[in-house]
Each structure stands twice: as structure tokens, then as C-alpha cells.
Amino acid sequence: MNQIILVTGPARSGKSEWAEALAIQSHKSVVYIATATHDSDDQEWQQRIQRHQQRRPQDWTTLEVPMQLSATLAQMQPNTCVLVDSLGTWVANLLSQEEAMWENTMQELLETVQLVAADMIFVAEETGWGIVPAYPMGRTFRDRLGGLVRYLGSICEPVYLVTGGHVLNLSLLGSLLPVGE
Incomplete structure (x- = not known):
């Protein structure tokens, strides 16, 4: 049976490093799915991408998938560990979708995740741990990512929170809320 893991936390908390360590511990062939796109005009963004690339083992396969995440996951083989970094960037890439289309996209991802035989x-x-964004696009991003993380968290085991230099296994420490609003 495949394992589905969620690693969440604030910016610069170490979530990617923890997820990479978990992928290494799987002792499987790793497929790294990067949801970010290259922007040669943004040097700081390019440096962030390079730091992630330099940390990854050379034998990992890297796929750049800014939008077609469900279709890509559906193609993964059973004996692999797929690391998707990150859902926030994926949600941002799809912000132009109307609400009904987004709901379909999210539902398709959640269904695909449960059907794929690879570890993920x-x-x-x-x-959303701070102020409410003052502009509609910011609120849409916050709400969509928050909802996706909650729904995905309900099917993942374990769910980790990385914050303050610590990794917390929320699956052991907390109780799962029913999914809904």
C-alpha cells in the first residue's frame, strides 16, 4: 500500500528539507515534482530554485509541473516515491481558474492521490495565520490553499508541521477534524 505524507509549515521553516529527508528514507526511486516555473527576470527566485536543486541527490528525477499535477501523478510507478514541492506554488499557478473549475481541479487531485500506487x-x-489579505486575489489564494491542505490532510498519514526548527507529527499529536467548512 502506498504512503501519502503531508509536510506543512510557514515560509523558510525547513519543510522542503524534511520532505527530502523522508524521500531519502523511503529507499525508493525518487521523482521530484517542482511546481515552480523559471523566471529569468527574477534573480532572487532563480536563486531559490537553485538552492533546492543543489540540495537534491543527482539520481532523483525532476519534473517541472506547474499545472498538470493530477495527470502527472497518475503516471507514477508503484516502486517510486514522489515528492511534490509545493502545493502553494501550484495553487498560485491556477489562481485564474473560476471557482467551479478550481473545485474540479482540487477534487481531481484528491481522487488521483488516492488511486496512485506510488508513495507521495x-x-x-x-x-492564514495572520491578517486577512486586503485584496481579493490574496484571499482567494489563502482560502484555496487552506482548503486543499485540510482536505489533503484528511487522507494523508502522517501529517507533519515544521515550525520553529522542529518537526511535529500532527497525526500522533492531534485529532482529525471532519472535512467541511
Whole structure:
């Protein structure tokens, strides 16, 4: 049976490093799915991408998948560990979708995740722990990512929170809320 893991936390908390360590511990062939796109005009963004690339083992396969995440996951082989980094970037890439289309996209991802025989590790940023964004697109991003993380968290085991230099296994420490609003 495949394992589905969620690693979440705030920016610069170490979530990607923890997810990478879990992928290494799987002792399987790793497919790293990067949801970010290259932007040669943004040097700081390029440096972030390079730091992630330099940390990864050379034998990992890297796929750049900014939008077609469900279709890509559906093609994964059983004896692999798939690391998706990150869901926040994927959600941002799809912000132009109307709400009904987004709901379909999210549902398709959740259904695909449960059908894929590969192990999967998802990295997701935590949003909404502070102020409510002052602009509609920011609120849409926060709400979509928050909802996706909650729904995905209900089918993942374990779910980790990385914050303050610590990794917490929420599956052991907490109780699962029913999915809904």
C-alpha cells in the first residue's frame, strides 16, 4: 500500500528539507515534482530554485509541473516515491481558474492521490495565520490553499508541521477534524 505524507509549515521553516529527508528514507526511486516555473527576470527566485536543486541527490528525477499535477501523478510507478514541492506554488499557478473549475481541479487531485500506487510526499505552505489579505486575489489564494491542505490532510498519514526548527507529527499529536467548512 502506498504512503501519502503531508509536510506543512510557514515560509523558510525547513519543510522542503524534511520532505527530502523522508524521500531519502523511503529507499525508493525518487521523482521530484517542482511546481515552480523559471523566471529569468527574477534573480532572487532563480536563486531559490537553485538552492533546492543543489540540495537534491543527482539520481532523483525532476519534473517541472506547474499545472498538470493530477495527470502527472497518475503516471507514477508503484516502486517510486514522489515528492511534490509545493502545493502553494501550484495553487498560485491556477489562481485564474473560476471557482467551479478550481473545485474540479482540487477534487481531481484528491481522487488521483488516492488511486496512485506510488508513495507521495506533498509540501504545502501554511497561510492564514495572520491578517486577512486586503485584496481579493490574496484571499482567494489563502482560502484555496487552506482548503486543499485540510482536505489533503484528511487522507494523508502522517501529517507533519515544521515550525520553529522542529518537526511535529500532527497525526500522533492531534485529532482529525471532519472535512467541511
